Every structure is written in C-alpha cells, then in structure tokens.
Amino acid sequence: MASLFHSESAANPADALVDLAADLAAPVLPGHWDALRDSVSRGGLGGPLAPHWAEFFRRLGPEGFEGLPARESVLRQQIHDDGVTYNVYADPKQPTRAWSVDLFPLIVDAATWAEIATGVEQRTALLNAIMADIYDGPQRTLREGLLPPALVQGHPGYLRAMHGHRPPGDVWLHIAAYDLARGPDGQWRLVNQRVQAPSGLGYLLENRILVSRLFPEAFSALKVQRLAASYRTLMDTLQRLSPGGPRGRIVLLTPGPYSETYFEQAYLARYLGITLAEGNDLTVREDRLFLKTLHGLEPVHTVLRRLDDSFCDPLELRPDSMLGIPGLLQAVRAGNVLLANALGAGFLESPALCGFMPRLCESLLGQPLLLPSLPSWWCGEPGVCDAPLEDLRAWVVKPVHTECGFDAAVVANLDYGQLPSWRKRVQAQPAEVALQQYLPLPQVPVWNDGRMGARAAMLRVYALSDGRGGWHVLPGGLVRTAPPGSNIVSMQRGGSSQDAWVITGEAVDHTTMLPAPIQPQDLKQHHRVVTSRAAENLFWIGRYTERAEHSILLTRLTLEALSGDDDLSPEVCEALDQWCRRSGLVETETPALTEHSQLFERALIRGLGPGRHAGGIVQNLQALGHAAAQVRERLGSEHRKWIDDATAHEILPAGDTAHREDWQPSVALQGLDRLSEILCAITGAQTDRMTRDDGWRLLSIGRHIERLSLLGDALTTAFDTKAVHTDSGFNLLLRLFNSIITYRALYQKRLEVPPLLDLLVLDRENPRALGWVAQTLRARLVRLPGGDAECGVLLALAPDPDAWLLTEICAQDADGHYSCLEHTLGKVKTSAWQLSDEIGRRYFAHVSGADRSLGGY
Known part of the structure; x- marks a missing residue:
C-alpha cells in the first residue's frame, strides 16, 4: 500500500497528493458528469481536479492516502457504536442493516450552491401556492387549465377532508425535499420532490457528524457551512406557529420501529429535543390532541410527522391504518393542532405534474421557473406521448401515483423484447403513466475497501419554512449513491450515502442547537417524558426477561433430572410435568412424563427449535426482542446487542429439522448454558445500566x-x-x-x-x-x-x-x-x-x- 499511495510527482507533498488523487481516481463513464473534475466525462482519465477537490486532497494530512483505511475503519466502528441502522424491506434475511456512508463527501462550490438554493426556494414557494389555491383558494389552477383536474382531484393524495382548511401562517409545507441530479451539460435538474413526510434530515445530520470529524482540516479550510442554523429555523417556525405558543409541546410522529428510517426519526427527535411518538401514544379528546404519559394526558400542539397522509387518521382517511390517530383531522380543523407538513400534499409528488410547473410558476408567481425538472410528460393528455413512445428507451416509465399497480422502470435497462409490453401498458392505461427522460446520473468519487471509485449519485436538498412566507434551504443535503455499475439510486437495493459539503463565500454560521444553560432551580422539573407506549413496552421487557430466564432454568433442571442416574419418583415427575406444561415448554399433546419419560424429553428438546409453540423459550425471546425494538432509543447499545444475541441464538445446532429427534440432552444443555449467560448480561444491563x-x-x-x-x-x-x-x-x-x-x-x-x-x-x-x-x-x-x-x-x-x-x-x-x-x-x-x-x-x-x-x- 505504501508504494501504491506514495507519489514523488510534485515537489510540494500537498500537491503530490492532488496528483495522486487524479491518478487513483476511477474512470467515469462517458456522457456522465464527473463531479471530481467538474466537467462531463469523455471517457478514460485526464483533466485536472476541480479546485475544491484539489484543496480537499491537499488537506489529507501527513499520512495522505495511506491514512484513509484507518479513517474508514473508524467510520465503520462509529456507525456500529451509534447503532445507526436502516431497515431493508427487500431483504427478508437481514431486514435491518448498518447504515452505509462513504468516507468522501460530495463538495459543492459556493456559486453552484447559490443557483440550487435560489431554484429550490422558488419551487417551494410555488408548491405552497398550489396547495393554498387548491384547498382554500379560488382553484385557479383547475379553472384556468393550469393543472388537469384528473391529476389533482383524481389523485389519491388529494384529501377532500381538508378542503376549506387553512393552516397557521398559511404555511402548508414546513419541509420540502428535492432529489436533484446534474446532467451531462452541467445543469442541475429536479428528479423527484417529496412533500408529504420527507425523510433524511436525521441521516444527513449523522453523516455530517461522522465525516467532518474524520477530515477536520479540510472541513475548516474549505469553509463548509454548518447545519445547526437550519434546524434552529425549523424549530423556531414550529414554535412560532404553534397553537400552544412558543412553549407548546411538539412531537415527532413516527410509523414505529418497522419504518425503514426509524433510526433517523429517533435521532432527529433527540437532536431537536422533542418527543418521539407513535400513533397509539396520542389520543384526541374534545378536538384536542394529547400525549399519553405515565403522568397522565399531556396536551400536544404541534406534530412534526413522518407518516404519510393516508395513514394519519383512520376515522377519515385510511380505515385500516394502525399507525394514525383517530380524530386527528378534526383536531386540526378545529385549530388546536399544527401539522408539519399539512395534510393533502400527496398529489404534488406525482411525476406527471413536472411538465406543468413552468406555466404554473409564470401564472402563480409571475416568474420563470429557475430549477427545471427532467423533461416529463403525462400520457393522459391525447397525443402527448406519441413521440416518446417511438423511442421509449430514452425514457423512464413512472406511475402517476402509488396505486397504479406497477413500479417505475428504466426502459434503457430492459431487453428489447420487453419494449412491446411496456408500450402496450402505456397505451392501455395512459392516465396512470408519466414519462420522464432518462438521465445519465453524475458520478461522484467514493472510497471503498482501499480504492477510489466512482458511483452514480443524486443529491437530496431540503427547504424549511421560516414561518413568514419565506424558505430557508439547508446548506447541504443527503447524497445517495447507486451500487457499483448501476445508474439507479436506491438504499433499498444496496446503495450508500455521502455527506454534502457546501462551501460558503460568507462567514461560517456557528449557531448551535444547544439550549440556554439550565439553572439549578430548574433541575427539579427537568425530567424525560415517558410515554405510555414506552412504559408498556418496558414493563413487558421486564416480564419477558424474567419469563425467559425462568424457562431456561426450568428446562435445564428438567433435562438434567431426566438424564441423571437417579430414578425420579412419581411425585417429582408430576411436578416437572406441570411446571413444563404451564411454561409452554412442551406441546399439549405430549404424553405425560409419568407415562413416557423418553417421549417427554424429546418433546422438551424439540420445543427449543424456532416456531414451535406459544410460551416456549424461543417465543419468549422473540416477544422480548419485539418489545425492545419498540423502545430501542431508551436502551443502551450493549443492552440492545445482548437482546439481539438472545433472539438470534440457536439453542440447537442449525441444520435439517428432520433430525431433531436425534439430538441429545447434552447438546441442548450446551446451547441453554450459552443462552443463560446472555440473559445474565441482559439482567445486568437492566439492573446496573439504566436510569x-x-x-x-x-x-x-x-x-x-x-x-x-x-x-x-x-x-x-x-x-x-x-x-x-x-x-x-x-x-x-x-x-x-x-x-x-x-x-x-x-x-x-x-x-x-x-x-x-x-x-x-x-x-x-x-x-x-x-x-x-x-x-x-x-x-x-x-x-x-x-x-x-x-x-x-x-x-x-x-x-x-x-x-x-x-x-x-x-x-x-x-x-x-x-x-x-x-x-x-x-x-x-x-x-x-x-x-x-x-x-x-x-x-x-x-x-x-x-x-x-x-x-x-
């Protein structure tokens, strides 16, 4: 490695690092924007690095590239220690995996960021104006044909229950997220917009903390703008517009631990200093919203939600939702609750709307649209998609909304034999299809397993309302990178992430989210809110831990007694039989121990396998793991690890379940001994490591x-x-x-x-x-x-x-x-x-x- 990363090509060691970076950089595919060189790739290598990247590599320090593997190891360890995870629905074998973040950031220069920020501010103002017009305005956009009614009122994201409602401060969108990509011409274009419950604000903050600490000299020298002021703006706005005033209670509404981004929801709530709440933590009474806590019902005035619209209120929206709060819409309409974002923005996420945005901007704001979308067409208008259908491989086929019954398809990645079926789909259901031009995504530098590579990437940026009719664009964002060799960015399909460094031409903002110092006299009232849901799960963690320990001990005692040399009296056999049955350790049809001890022993060992019957050791451990997952933010990392180890532990050796009849008591006892040690560690954590x-x-x-x-x-x-x-x-x-x-x-x-x-x-x-x-x-x-x-x-x-x-x-x-x-x-x-x-x-x-x-x- 020393010879690979060592260069004598420049007299100045810092300049030598720049030359070495240019040599080590992986080639970028022709026709893609090369972020490292800030130019379009013509194939192969060559060309100087962009000035900000050259400065980054100059500031690697005396170890240069040889020190990067150690920094990468520190990064992975910190992710593990912080318990940063991402839930992957596409992988049933490993639904929860460690969060993936690359060592290198994406660096955006000040001039480029100024263009992005201006365009994002304007687009957010436009979307807010559309919401105001549709729900509490004259509906000019529909009457004047600026938007087809089928794309608005025919969209499942349009909520008639919110018609006539106007949110506090006329702010419909407190947070708006935009996925941007830079095309081969250097122009940034919008690919997607997320305005219901945008995700990523927690992950990007974690990425910033992780990566900036590894490159402190480069971070300082490049004058990277900090993020805390943006989060302060968000909180100030929510407090200013809250029906309860500046001291009103704010909660972050989460779908729960099975949400793919649950970690960042808990992380963001902790960073903002607000309560993380699930739907069943909250209740509506007399048109007011309350948080269920151990101290009773406490009023809630503002909900920062990470729950999509349709799940928020089972009474008026989706009746099968187990995630929402019955009566929430009525409390909102009564003016007692501020929702951020306001309900009803789902139709704005449709890719079919992108093509209408330039005219809407001219009409509603009197300005030309500054940040263009990728060329997009809604096929529901007669004749619009005839020309794109002739060359479908240049387009991405997207559903108008999530209920259309198909997923987006990059036609360029399909075989020619699949094209006729997609043409037929578009022609058969044109109103459900939007076509978006295929874009070769920009390639960003990454560091992976000791090598520099290049990956396709998109940048998600965030606009936050200032509560006074303006929007503040967070100076940074969440960079998502595609798997190697892919042009599709998806965390669910094995993608990764990067921090985004925005260079500021002004002074670096040193605003902090730390509150004012706590005075000694205030400490008596300073306590952590314990929601009723969290308390209930902690209550059952205690019960299932005790139940599992008792079951393990009882199983060990029974197996030892049955395999021992002493003959057991009928009284002892009867006691063991009843103890095991009441603890669910054997199935009900198992012969009595007094009648057939060998069959009873086999049944007891069989019950140690997964998915046997209710009440057994495995069932108790699964229930313990489920309860712990609901309150993971309240448990230490070691405590969580031991619970995970217990639920994953195989008491019997893995293998063909058909041979479980042959397992000996000694094998089961060995597995039980290890499990007992893990339970002892869990008990120790509960006894000595919890407040x-x-x-x-x-x-x-x-x-x-x-x-x-x-x-x-x-x-x-x-x-x-x-x-x-x-x-x-x-x-x-x-x-x-x-x-x-x-x-x-x-x-x-x-x-x-x-x-x-x-x-x-x-x-x-x-x-x-x-x-x-x-x-x-x-x-x-x-x-x-x-x-x-x-x-x-x-x-x-x-x-x-x-x-x-x-x-x-x-x-x-x-x-x-x-x-x-x-x-x-x-x-x-x-x-x-x-x-x-x-x-x-x-x-x-x-x-x-x-x-x-x-x-x-």
Whole structure:
C-alpha cells in the first residue's frame, strides 16, 4: 500500500497528493458528469481536479492516502457504536442493516450552491401556492387549465377532508425535499420532490457528524457551512406557529420501529429535543390532541410527522391504518393542532405534474421557473406521448401515483423484447403513466475497501419554512449513491450515502442547537417524558426477561433430572410435568412424563427449535426482542446487542429439522448454558445500566410481577404434587429458586419444610424469596406517578409480606395439607395478575381517571 499511495510527482507533498488523487481516481463513464473534475466525462482519465477537490486532497494530512483505511475503519466502528441502522424491506434475511456512508463527501462550490438554493426556494414557494389555491383558494389552477383536474382531484393524495382548511401562517409545507441530479451539460435538474413526510434530515445530520470529524482540516479550510442554523429555523417556525405558543409541546410522529428510517426519526427527535411518538401514544379528546404519559394526558400542539397522509387518521382517511390517530383531522380543523407538513400534499409528488410547473410558476408567481425538472410528460393528455413512445428507451416509465399497480422502470435497462409490453401498458392505461427522460446520473468519487471509485449519485436538498412566507434551504443535503455499475439510486437495493459539503463565500454560521444553560432551580422539573407506549413496552421487557430466564432454568433442571442416574419418583415427575406444561415448554399433546419419560424429553428438546409453540423459550425471546425494538432509543447499545444475541441464538445446532429427534440432552444443555449467560448480561444491563426513572420502575415492576407469579406457581405445584416431600423434589425446588447454596449454608442437608418456607417465602434478603419480591414490588409502586390515591389502589392489590407468618404457613391441617400456605400462594398469583391489569388500565390505556389527568387543561 505504501508504494501504491506514495507519489514523488510534485515537489510540494500537498500537491503530490492532488496528483495522486487524479491518478487513483476511477474512470467515469462517458456522457456522465464527473463531479471530481467538474466537467462531463469523455471517457478514460485526464483533466485536472476541480479546485475544491484539489484543496480537499491537499488537506489529507501527513499520512495522505495511506491514512484513509484507518479513517474508514473508524467510520465503520462509529456507525456500529451509534447503532445507526436502516431497515431493508427487500431483504427478508437481514431486514435491518448498518447504515452505509462513504468516507468522501460530495463538495459543492459556493456559486453552484447559490443557483440550487435560489431554484429550490422558488419551487417551494410555488408548491405552497398550489396547495393554498387548491384547498382554500379560488382553484385557479383547475379553472384556468393550469393543472388537469384528473391529476389533482383524481389523485389519491388529494384529501377532500381538508378542503376549506387553512393552516397557521398559511404555511402548508414546513419541509420540502428535492432529489436533484446534474446532467451531462452541467445543469442541475429536479428528479423527484417529496412533500408529504420527507425523510433524511436525521441521516444527513449523522453523516455530517461522522465525516467532518474524520477530515477536520479540510472541513475548516474549505469553509463548509454548518447545519445547526437550519434546524434552529425549523424549530423556531414550529414554535412560532404553534397553537400552544412558543412553549407548546411538539412531537415527532413516527410509523414505529418497522419504518425503514426509524433510526433517523429517533435521532432527529433527540437532536431537536422533542418527543418521539407513535400513533397509539396520542389520543384526541374534545378536538384536542394529547400525549399519553405515565403522568397522565399531556396536551400536544404541534406534530412534526413522518407518516404519510393516508395513514394519519383512520376515522377519515385510511380505515385500516394502525399507525394514525383517530380524530386527528378534526383536531386540526378545529385549530388546536399544527401539522408539519399539512395534510393533502400527496398529489404534488406525482411525476406527471413536472411538465406543468413552468406555466404554473409564470401564472402563480409571475416568474420563470429557475430549477427545471427532467423533461416529463403525462400520457393522459391525447397525443402527448406519441413521440416518446417511438423511442421509449430514452425514457423512464413512472406511475402517476402509488396505486397504479406497477413500479417505475428504466426502459434503457430492459431487453428489447420487453419494449412491446411496456408500450402496450402505456397505451392501455395512459392516465396512470408519466414519462420522464432518462438521465445519465453524475458520478461522484467514493472510497471503498482501499480504492477510489466512482458511483452514480443524486443529491437530496431540503427547504424549511421560516414561518413568514419565506424558505430557508439547508446548506447541504443527503447524497445517495447507486451500487457499483448501476445508474439507479436506491438504499433499498444496496446503495450508500455521502455527506454534502457546501462551501460558503460568507462567514461560517456557528449557531448551535444547544439550549440556554439550565439553572439549578430548574433541575427539579427537568425530567424525560415517558410515554405510555414506552412504559408498556418496558414493563413487558421486564416480564419477558424474567419469563425467559425462568424457562431456561426450568428446562435445564428438567433435562438434567431426566438424564441423571437417579430414578425420579412419581411425585417429582408430576411436578416437572406441570411446571413444563404451564411454561409452554412442551406441546399439549405430549404424553405425560409419568407415562413416557423418553417421549417427554424429546418433546422438551424439540420445543427449543424456532416456531414451535406459544410460551416456549424461543417465543419468549422473540416477544422480548419485539418489545425492545419498540423502545430501542431508551436502551443502551450493549443492552440492545445482548437482546439481539438472545433472539438470534440457536439453542440447537442449525441444520435439517428432520433430525431433531436425534439430538441429545447434552447438546441442548450446551446451547441453554450459552443462552443463560446472555440473559445474565441482559439482567445486568437492566439492573446496573439504566436510569431509575419511571420507565425503569415499570420494567422492574414487570419483572417482579412475573417472578411472583412464576415462583408462586412453582411452590404451589411442589406442595400439591407432594414433590417437596422427596429429596430430589426438595432440591429441585431450591435450584428453581436459585437458593440451594444459601439453604445448605444455613441448614446443611436438613430437608425440612419450615426452613424451606422461611427461605423461599419470608426471607427479605433473598431476591428469589416471595417476601423480598413483594417488598421490592411495593417499593417500586410507591414511586409511580399519580399521588397517594393511585398508589393506594395499587398497594391494596399488591401482596403484603408483613401479613405472612411462618407459624401459619407451616401449619398442617388434619389431612396433612398446608391450607394457609395454599391460600397465601393463591392470593399471590391472583394479586400479580390483578395488579398487572390495573397498571395497564391506569398507565397504558388511560381508561380510568382520564377526566382528572389532562395535564393542564
């Protein structure tokens, strides 16, 4: 590598790096714009680098190109440490993958950016004017034929429910995104516009933080404009126009963790200092929007949404949506909620509108359109597409909207034999087809696996409303690059991304998003909002973690007992059978352990495979992973990794499932031992690495409720089957409670019921004893929000270990039954489930006490 990256072609080492970059650069395909040289490629290599790229390579530092592999390694490690991910629907084997960002940025000089920014500002003003005219204006665009009604009112993105509504400040578009590409003539052209719920603002910010730190000298020398002022503009606008005033609550509405860009939604919410909320975190009551939190319902005045229009309100829009908020549109029309962006912009995303934009700009703004689109035609107008159909390979066939039933096709990439079928499609359904001229995308330099390459790319730029009728263009953007050898930019198909550096001819803006310093007297009120959805998922994380640990331990104990040398008594076999069945470790049709131990053992091992039956270890781990995915922003990276490891762990060796009958207990026990270690790490993270806020308290409460139920049931079964009165049953029970070492240290080998119950029921220092669990549970309940009345209801349901007396629970009746113990254990199990239900009603569903917890109204 030293010889490859070393050059003596220039006396100045910095100039030598520029010459070396020109030598190492991959050739750009003829007819594509070469971003590295700022000119169209004629094929082959040659020509000087653009001045800004030459300056970038001069500033690589003393290690030059030899230092780039190390920087690339740092970049990959930082992405891993930050947990930056992207959900890939097209890959069922790996739906979530690490975010891909290239080491090199795309650099845009000041003059070029000034043209882009001016054109983007004008186009956003035009789109906002179209929205105002269509929904709350005279509809000139339709009456004067500037837009065909079929492309507006016939588009599923046109929402009649919003007709007559005018948003605060007449701002319909708070954020507009545009995909731009530079053609062979050097002209920037618009390819797509996204105005419903544009994505990328979080990823581009992460890209900037990652890449700028790796090239600090070049970043400073090139005077790259910073981004924070743009995000400040966005927040200032939302606060200024909010119905709740500057201090009104703002939430970012997310589709949830299965959204392809969920990471950036959580990242952006955290950066902006607002609450990330899913649809079921919010509720509408009396035309007002509220956030469901552990402290009750708190009013929400502004929603920055990442949810497409049709999913926002199942009452008035898409009835099958599970992502939206019933009644949201009514709250918006009542003027109580600001939506950013306003609903109803979906029709503006149609590629069929591009060809109408020049005339619309002249008519609505009185100006010529500065930023052209790619030449586009809507085939719904008679005769318009006759000429393009003669040479269809020069065009991209795009659906007018997403419900047309086909995906966009780059005809130049198709075989000639496929052309007739596409011509027939266009001719058969012309109103559903738009043709957009094929553009050889610009090629940008990339660094990949120790080599300089060139990839096709598009630049997504963002216009943000200033709330006063103007728009601010974020000085940068999200660069998306195509896979090697492709001219189609798609993150779903293996593409990557780059940071975009915009050189400023003015002073660099050092605005920060950091708020004013917090005063000591304000700290008491400074707490992180815990939504009811997050609290519910944390609650179930605790329960599923406890359930999985118990199931793993029980399976190990059962397999060890069945494969051991000692003959098991019928009482012990009956206890093990009931424990395993109630924990879902064997299927219901499995023969009883007392009748056929070998078949029972095989069924137990079979149940360790994936997708066996509800309640088993695998099912519990999958449920744990699902709950953790809903609140990944609240869990540390190691905590998430261990949960991922647990859900991905194969207890039995991978292979042909038909041979699972042949697996030996020793193989299963080995897999269970490794899984047990992972669960111990998860428990450690929950115990020692989470802040003790209300969310953590719900997680802990979930664990203790589950432990009460599981251990109470285990103890009941041991006494009902009389297994506790056998040596092996007595010891199994102690091991199931993780208390055998403590018992032997205190009582040696004396297998007597009173000391057993003292240790497993009453002991307040044994974390597996019912008394310790109940005592800890009550302490957690006291700290939950809601005041003395709420606390009193919950404490009344929770078992009180102070009422348990050893003399009573050890007493036997005339038939030899431990009636008081049975009664106590029955109440423990009943209390656990009643307490779980009541917590769900009060803190998650808010179905009781809602009239007195409106958080300020």
